[in-house]
Amino acid sequence: MELRILAAPREQQALLDLPWDMPLEQWPEWYLVALPRGISRHVVRFTRLGGNVYALKEIVKPFADREYQMLRDLARLDVPAVQAVGVVSGREAPGGEPLDSVLVTRHLQFSLPYRALFARMMRRDTVDRLIDALVVLIARLHLTGFYWGDCSLSNTLFRRDAGAFAAYLVDAETGELHNSLSAGQRAHDLDTARTNIAGEMMDLLAAGQLDETVDPIAVSDQVVERYEALWTELTEWEAFDVNERWRIARRVDRLNELGFDVDELDIVTDIGGRTIRVQPKVVDPGHHSRRLLRLTGIDAQENQARRLLNDLDTYAAVTDQQGEDEEIVANAWVMDGYEPVLRAIPRELRGKLEGPEIFHEVLEHRWYLSENLGRDVGLQEAARDYVENVLRHKPDELAILGGTSAEADTTQPFRITWNDLQ
Amino acid sequence: MATVTFDKATRIYPGTDKPAVDALDLAIEDGEFLVLVGPSGCGKSTSLRMLAGLEEVDGGAIRIGDRDVTHMPPKDRDIAMVFQNYALYPHMTVADNMGFALKIAGVSKDEIRRRVGDAAKLLDLTEYLDRKPKALSGGQRQRVAMGRAIVREPQVFLMDEPLSNLDAKLRVSTRTQIASLQRRLGITTVYVTHDQVEAMTMGDRVAVLNAGLLQQVDSPLGLYDKPSNVFVAGFIGSPAMNIATFDVKDGRATLGNADVAIPASIAAKVAEEGSDTVVLGFRPESLTPASSEETGGIPVLVDVVEELGSDAYVYGRPAGPAAEEQADRLRSDQIIARVEPRNAPQKGEKINFTVRQGSEHFFSVKTGERLEP
Incomplete structure (x- = not known):
């Protein structure tokens, strides 16, 4: 059989140089980047080509093809998921034995597997924020008609989002896209999530990587509760008296606050015209990040965008431009506020965090610094102090590196390879 | 353990006229290993998911034992989907890996210990209960994953193409293992596959579906010797x-x-x-x-x-x-x-x-x- 690399031309070139005639497990270390990963039932390795890091997963061909297609579909639907790069099939060892296909995805820059997060911090509120991010991701997936089938922390990557996290889907192997999901499918997805998350937390606890006060079962129950609350807000009919029409606007505000835009609202009045019933029909996540992108061209996560927009509002007030055209003020804010701060970051420190996250941290730092010094510290001064006293001491998160593939057990904590069974 | 009854169960996807599963009548006996088989799009997976509670039932009823589960949420049905996620947790012992889901369900410690012990005996894992998964062979790890489903002591096991991600050689050995384990456990099992050889070698009885309709349900030999129509005749046998x-x-x-x-x-x-x-x-x-x-x-x-x-x-x-x-x-x-x-x-x-x-x-x-x- 001939080796077949299905991918974009630019990436095809780079991929050609890898030792496809070897089982992934035996690849020499110099091809590999040791990234911590969740618990996987397949052999997964990371490699660096032309400045990008790629994740490689060895898997039977129909599954590789299916997951590739699924990830492409999810990308088209604008779901936060890793980007599928290609499938390498028709692999053969030099002796002629066939090898499984490899699904190639691009590693998400600045993303953190949950195990990397817990290796450094394991506070209760971190856990809460991870769960919140995951809940939003599940609800978004369910709104798009995606049934995950194996929702877990291991199958998710996290990116920092102004002190919170944004979650990305990494593994779509068991996923299915439907027009819409049944209550049973949603319930089952949540039940799987609940079991997996509790298991993953118990494992962290057993490894001594989780604060003893965190109760895995309570945390996993929280997933279900928060999901139900969010789902209700996103989809439930609400009925009220005709005189309480302001409640329509409040429902929209609440959804905006949760980060969702309401593109369509279904409003029904009963025959007497006394009762109004309202249900959001089309909700679109990314309310704040879309607004920020439109105004400033800055691409940020939802909470980062919220934070930056708040600063933009403050800027408009302080510089007395509240009546001005929004886009003009935004442009001025980018020139006066945002860009000078990012320019103040030395080049060698830019791989520490994403731009919008750095700006968010500078804003935080300015607040603390002003409080300590008893005077209002300017943005520039805050930025300088932040670089020297905070940023310089942070780990590089562009791609979390650590360990080597010689220490696969710590860097890839666990995997079952079905090949072991032979 | 229980019987499973599909009683004129029908599923029509929104926006389509033709039922994906059309008035399925199927009585599965207590402890039976029943395989649903047919070409892609025949309705076998939809039937299994209706039983699991993942697909809505638009007509007819589904019963587990005497309980009508037609509109019951999945987790109340007392079923276990096997092989869905078989990743093991590295820092937990084999016993904890098998029993942790029971802890979430609020089962008492003594009861968990008993059930894990029973399952371990069945799976020849008793001496490994205190070890970490890393110390096990691949086959033992796979049995731990099975153990996770077994300790729930469900009334019915559901398996949806569990071997499809294995290569041909492993598929043959794993299918023997699953079949023999099911016989030892005696838990009613519904198994979906598109592969008629898998169906014939594993099932006590095999139900052949095509275009949403049940064509025939019989023992493997019954299907082979007396196919009830041209479709079954052409589909069964290799x-x-x-x-x-x-x-x-x-x-x-x-x-x-x-x-x-x-x-x-x-x-x-x-x-x-x-x-x-x-x-x-x-x-x-x-x-x-x-x-x-x-x-x-x-x-x-x-x-x-x-x-x-x-x-x-x-x-x-x-x-x-x-x-x-x-x-x-x-x-x-x-x-x-x-x-x-x-x-x-x-x-x-x-x-x-x-x-x-x-x-x-x-x-x-x-x-x-x-x-x-």
Whole structure:
């Protein structure tokens, strides 16, 4: 059989140089980047080509093809998921034995597997924020008609989002896209999530990587509760008296606050015209990040965008431009506020965090610094102090590196390879 | 443990007219291993998901034991989907890996210990309970994953193509393991596959579906020996049955110069439905090379010979003067015959096959249903 690399031309070139005639497990270390990963039932390795890091997963061909297609579909639907790069099939060892296909995805820059997060911090509120991010991701997936089938922390990557996290889907192997999901499918997805998350937390606890006060079962129950609350807000009919029409606007505000835009609202009045019933029909996540992108061209996560927009509002007030055209003020804010701060970051420190996250941290730092010094510290001064006293001491998160593939057990904590069974 | 009953269960996807599962009637016995099999889109997975609570049921009912579960949430149904996620946790012991889901469900510590102990005994894992998964072999790890489903002591196991991500060799060994474990456990199991060989080797009974309709449910041998219609006849058996439409005349079925004697009762049934043709099926092992003095039979030009050691198969096409008409009327792509191994004909040879009497299958041209002599 001939080796077949299905991918974009630019990436095809780079991929050609890898030792496809070897089982992934035996690849020499110099091809590999040791990234911590969740618990996987397949052999997964990371490699660096032309400045990008790629994740490689060895898997039977129909599954590789299916997951590739699924990830492409999810990308088209604008779901936060890793980007599928290609499938390498028709692999053969030099002796002629066939090898499984490899699904190639691009590693998400600045993303953190949950195990990397817990290796450094394991506070209760971190856990809460991870769960919140995951809940939003599940609800978004369910709104798009995606049934995950194996929702877990291991199958998710996290990116920092102004002190919170944004979650990305990494593994779509068991996923299915439907027009819409049944209550049973949603319930089952949540039940799987609940079991997996509790298991993953118990494992962290057993490894001594989780604060003893965190109760895995309570945390996993929280997933279900928060999901139900969010789902209700996103989809439930609400009925009220005709005189309480302001409640329509409040429902929209609440959804905006949760980060969702309401593109369509279904409003029904009963025959007497006394009762109004309202249900959001089309909700679109990314309310704040879309607004920020439109105004400033800055691409940020939802909470980062919220934070930056708040600063933009403050800027408009302080510089007395509240009546001005929004886009003009935004442009001025980018020139006066945002860009000078990012320019103040030395080049060698830019791989520490994403731009919008750095700006968010500078804003935080300015607040603390002003409080300590008893005077209002300017943005520039805050930025300088932040670089020297905070940023310089942070780990590089562009791609979390650590360990080597010689220490696969710590860097890839666990995997079952079905090949072991032979 | 419990029976499972599909009672005219129907699923119609929104925006479609044709049911994905159409009035499925199926009674699965307590402790039975039932396989749902059929080509893609036949409704087998949808049926399983209706039982799991993942698909809505638009008509009819589904019962587990005496409980009507038709509209019950999945987690209240007392079922376990096996093999869905078999990743193990590295820092937890084998016992904890097997029992942690029970902890979430609020089962008492003593009860968890008992159930894990029982499952470990069944799976030959007792001596490993205190170890970490890393210390286990691949096969043992896989059994731990099975143990996770077993300790829940569900009334029904559901398995949806659990072997599809394994390579061919592993698939064979794992399917034996699952089948033997199910027999030891005696838990009612519904298993979905598109692979008829998997279905035939694993199931106590096999339900064949096509286009949302249940075609037949029977033991593997029952399906093989008495397929109830043309679809089942063509789907079950590897290599596949030879099927073609023959003319019926004077107590014989003919197709060009191919000629097979048929029982009078079949000829009568064909006449009864006002037809003069019949669908005739014969398995590869029902064909024997005719001696030179025999007349009739089916002339075949050999395209490929498959020597398997214990068996040999000839893949060919109609030869003879009426070859074109015969090929047109053949429902399968080719004619397949089992022949003596180590003495098989050569590619390009022409052989006259006769059908061993009594081994033919007859089906109505009009309905596709089996005609019994």
